Structures are given as C-alpha cells and as structure tokens.
Amino acid sequence: MRSSLVPLGWRLGLGASLALGLLPLAAGLHATRLFFTHDAGMPAEEQLEELRLPWTLPAFRAMVASLDAALPADAALLCTPVGGDDRSGKSRWFLFLADALYPRRVFVREPRFASGTLMDYPRWIDYHFEVFDTDGSGQSLGAALRRGEAQSEVDAALAERGVGWELEFRLDPKEPFGGARLLHQGVEVVLPRPEAQP
Numbered sequence: 001m002r003s004s005l006v007p008l009g010w011r012l013g014l015g016a017s018l019a020l021g022l023l024p025l026a027a028g029l030h031a032t033r034l035f036f037t038h039d040a041g042m043p044a045e046e047q048l049e050e051l052r053l054p055w056t057l058p059a060f061r062a063m064v065a066s067l068d069a070a071l072p073a074d075a076a077l078l079c080t081p082v083g084g085d086d087r088s089g090k091s092r093w094f095l096f097l098a099d100a101l102y103p104r105r106v107f108v109r110e111p112r113f114a115s116g117t118l119m120d121y122p123r124w125i126d127y128h129f130e131v132f133d134t135d136g137s138g139q140s141l142g143a144a145l146r147r148g149e150a151q152s153e154v155d156a157a158l159a160e161r162g163v164g165w166e167l168e169f170r171l172d173p174k175e176p177f178g179g180a181r182l183l184h185q186g187v188e189v190v191l192p193r194p195e196a197q198p
Helices: 007-039 044-051 058-070 091-100 121-132 141-161
Strands: 076-084 106-109 164-169 182-183 187-189
Touching: 058 091, 076 091, 076 121, 091 106, 091 164, 106 141, 121 141
Parallel strands: 076 106, 076 164
Antiparallel strands: 164 182, 182 187
16 A cells, blocks of 8 residues: 655644644634623723723822822923832833823933833833932942932933923832822922722
C-alpha cells in the first residue's frame, strides 16, 4: 500500500494553519454574542461603570461637580500626587479632569511621563516624590539639588500659564478621590467630600 501523496509534515502544517486561522473567527463570534446578550441596549454610562475604572465611577463625577462649583471658569489647575502607593494605570484618573472641567485648563508637571505609557507613569510619580518631596518622605542631597533647578523652571512655567489652583491627591486604589485637597495660592479651599451618586 502506498501512503498519501502529501507528506505528514505538510498535513500537520496545513491543519495547524487552518486551526489558527479559525481562532480569530471564533473569538470574534464570541465577542459579538457577548455584546448582543449583555451590552446591547445598555447606556454607555452603565457599560463604563461596569469596568470599575476610577474615572467612570459616580464618585469621580461627584468630585468633578465639587471642583466645578469651586473653580472659576478661567481657572488653571495643577494636579499633584502627594502620597499613596498605587502605580497602576487606574490611578491616572486626573488626566480625565482636563475634559471634565473644560473650559478650565488642567496641568501636570512633566506631562510626557504623566500621560505616557505605563512604563513612564512610575517615573512621573518618582519625580514628584523624590524631587519635589510631595509625599513628605524626605529628600536625598541629590534630589534636593535637582529640586532647586526644577523648582525655578516649574515656577516660571506655572506663572506663565497663570496657574493659581492646585489639586493634591493621594494614589489610593481603594478611595482614589478621598484624600483630594484643592488649594488656591497655597491656601486650602474646603470642598465637600465627594459622595457616590446612585
């Protein structure tokens, strides 16, 4: 008896190619079925709330409402982390304030790190904690020297942009907005504690 004309290696390669080619199709069908059985017809707000990302939560909207009431329409706001240990992407909720508080302008120090990749974000936190000592942990001599150089540049940039407001916040995954403080020219402005709305 003669064996098949197609060698075994070719048959295995063809079978694996067909199987791998069908996987994206199966994944697409599964995603479509999930959408139509779960998400279809659900308002966008509810879909976002299911993700449980800080900037999609009612507590974020409540905090934005508090800031909206306290800040003048032409305000320029600087966001500064002052402690906490959450270095995940979920702690970057402050980036969404620029959209939520429009027409107010929202700034961060070293924006290339703050809004860059998740590899850059820990460098942005370290920049604040080590150079500006915003977490109050103390500075090394090298960091104190870097702060002198950086502080004059930052102060000049903030003055040029008319930034007089500062939002200090903790990087806390359990209560991301709980420790936020609003300062105007260095004086704290009392904000009502954001409460989640039903």
